Amino acid sequence: MKLATLKDGTRDGKLVVVSKDITRYCAADNIAPTMQYALDNWDEVAPNLEALYRDVEHQTVPCERFHENDAHSPLPRAYQWADGSAYINHVELVRKARNSEVPDSFYHDPLMYQGGSDTFLAPRQDIPLGDTAWGCDMEGEVAVITGDVPMGVSAENAADHIKLVMLVNDVSLRGLIPGELAKGFGFFQSKPSSAFSPVAVTPDELGDAWKDSLIHLPLLVDYNREAFGRAEAGVDATFNLAQLVAHAAKTRNLAAGTIIGSGTVSNKGEDGGPGKPVSEGGSGYSCIAEIRMIETIYDGGPKTRFMQPGDTVKIEMKDKDGHTIFGAIKQEVVQA
């Protein structure tokens, strides 16, 4: 099924069930008023939400027109947002840009940071930027929302705890990252509020495209209305999302509504080297830091600047028939 949270003036918005083609919705008030409520009581409410989804599909309940602009992030705020780095090609490229090596451990022990989850941006909300020197970048990723996950869960069993899948723009301030990482406590100021796709879907909704806890479809990232990234999310993933959930649960339970991200989706080139831009027939990039590194490798220095007020990003994924699955994240950077 497909779920969304509509803005209604409250902090948590209201949960709605959306049609497969995301043109219609029916409010789920009687079943679960909010997305967090649904996740807190998933076993009980999911069958009723699924039944409502069938009714919405068959148009046997009154529906209203679904506008992506009216949607908040599926969880407008969450109790946990932890982001991994499944696509090691991204890590290799950004480390190369910082002249630092990728340790061996990164290939078997996932990188993951604890993100801020108290205020997410809506999928069509502007990205407020205090200072262009902060080096604003997008990061196109896949994310999952879990139910309750017991401490010490295996990666195999973790897959069963993935309730919903969505997309994310993990906004990053590249100019602040080196200073923060040098302090040793990870990202904080360098990772302001992220935005998620208008619609979150159950894994079964993805059909064959959901395999081994990865989506086997390209992530479509447009930058200033031009194709920028077309990386396959099922390719070059050193870890899948179930493995990232298990990593997060090693020393503690994870509560329902935990969001785990894949890290920036990134493919190697056909020759195993760094991938080419979309304009040169490559799969491109899901963030600006990568193209800057490619420019550095081939041209001796970065040419593409980070995002400035007025720059726009669109992140989306389409099924094999070309229909949008999650709706589109569409954001513009504005001066804060």
Added chain:
Amino acid sequence: MKLATLKDGTRDGKLVVVSKDITRYCAADNIAPTMQYALDNWDEVAPNLEALYRDVEHQTVPCERFHENDAHSPLPRAYQWADGSAYINHVELVRKARNSEVPDSFYHDPLMYQGGSDTFLAPRQDIPLGDTAWGCDMEGEVAVITGDVPMGVSAENAADHIKLVMLVNDVSLRGLIPGELAKGFGFFQSKPSSAFSPVAVTPDELGDAWKDSLIHLPLLVDYNREAFGRAEAGVDATFNLAQLVAHAAKTRNLAAGTIIGSGTVSNKGEDGGPGKPVSEGGSGYSCIAEIRMIETIYDGGPKTRFMQPGDTVKIEMKDKDGHTIFGAIKQEVVQA
């Protein structure tokens, strides 16, 4: 006023107003069902909660007996938990233990990490430990809960956004820290669920002891029922809690219910060097890592082992008349 959250079988518990001596409570159902609700609507509900607090004090409303064992952490789960390192003496000691220098920037740019906030332990809940090799440690700290804080707030204005004050045991797995910090993304598995004091209080409740966004009272940490730490929380703080809130809000808004921690409370010795144990007349330590470092400095190696199943910790603070302010965090480590 003093507020607590009682366990009632729900994830968020129920908000109660507690008497100053924390022996009685009155449910706040009609004003705010949960602590998060109160924080989300603070300006509207705080005056009503204050009125109920006066009634509880004057015993003009029916009250029930308050048992600290029945309390959950004031926020059983939160949308944000970020922990600073205000007491640079702690940082100096643990860095010395890792043979790493404290960079100059640490004295003007606060250290802060994003913590997991989806599942907090109750103040009297056991600490589940998967493996004693993980090196379980307590960290006694002061924490504040904020209302909505606008991005870019000054430290001066940040003080007004501090709504409640409490204590925290920031459980740390020392054995996992070096590996995680080496990966560069900060703490994750090494910081499992924290526990907070049974009672949270408004800053005015602290009277003269709340000055410059610090509590000027000793933090009482007992380890295995013996005095272990008596560090003054108003002394040797390089940053106060308002400065830490402002640091957190530099690049994004903070939503109501954000918890910001002080970091481990830690005093230098009278001679400016590392402090002495309580048994030798010093102010002792709020975590085991510090005493192990002191042992290393004086005896060539650590003697005190990290926490094992059966070890207990108690964290509390008393006013000048010797009355508990927040109730006591009392926890025992158990095998998970």
